[in-house]
Amino acid sequence: MDMNAYQQAALRTAxxxxxxxxxxxxxxGLVGETGEIAEKAKKIVRDHDSDFAQWDLEDxxxxxxxxLWYLAVIADHFDVSLExxxxxxxxxxxDRQQRAVLGGSGDNR
Ligand SMILES: [Mg+2]
Numbered sequence: 001m002d003m004n005a006y007q008q009a010a011l012r013t014a015x016x017x018x019x020x021x022x023x024x025x026x027x028x029g030l031v032g033e034t035g036e037i038a039e040k041a042k043k044i045v046r047d048h049d050s051d052f053a054q055w056d057l058e059d060x061x062x063x064x065x066x067x068l069w070y071l072a073v074i075a076d077h078f079d080v081s082l083e084x085x086x087x088x089x090x091x092x093x094x095d096r097q098q099r100a101v102l103g104g105s106g107d108n109r
Contacts, residue, residue, distance in 0.1 A: 002083075004081050006068075007083075010069050013069075014073045017077055023077055030070035037067065
C-alpha cells in the first residue's frame with residue numbers, strides 16, 4: 001500500500017484535528033502502542049529466554065499497525081505526509097551510512 005494512501009485511510013478513523021486535546025491523545029496513543037510492543041517483548045525475554053522466534057507475528061503485526069496509525073495521524077496533524085516522513089528518514093540514514101556515522105549518538109550527526 002502506498003504510504004500516503006495509508007495515511008488517508010487512517011485519517012478516516014481519526015478524530016478531527018480541531019478536537020480539544022487531540023494531539024495529546026495521539027501522542028499518548030503512540031507511546032501506549034509502542035509500550036504494548038515493549039511489554040510483549042519483555043514477556044519473551046522473561047518467559048522464553050529472549051527467543052524472539054516465539055513472538056506471535058500476527059499479534060506483532062497488529063501492534064506495529066496500531067503504532068503506524070498513530071504516526072500517520074500525528075504527521076497529518078502537522079500537515080506532513082507519511083511519504084515525506086519515510087523518504088526523509090531513509091535519506092537521513094543513507095547519508096549517515098555513507099559517512100560511516102550510523103553508530104554513535106546525536107540527532108544531527
Ligand atoms: Mg495495540
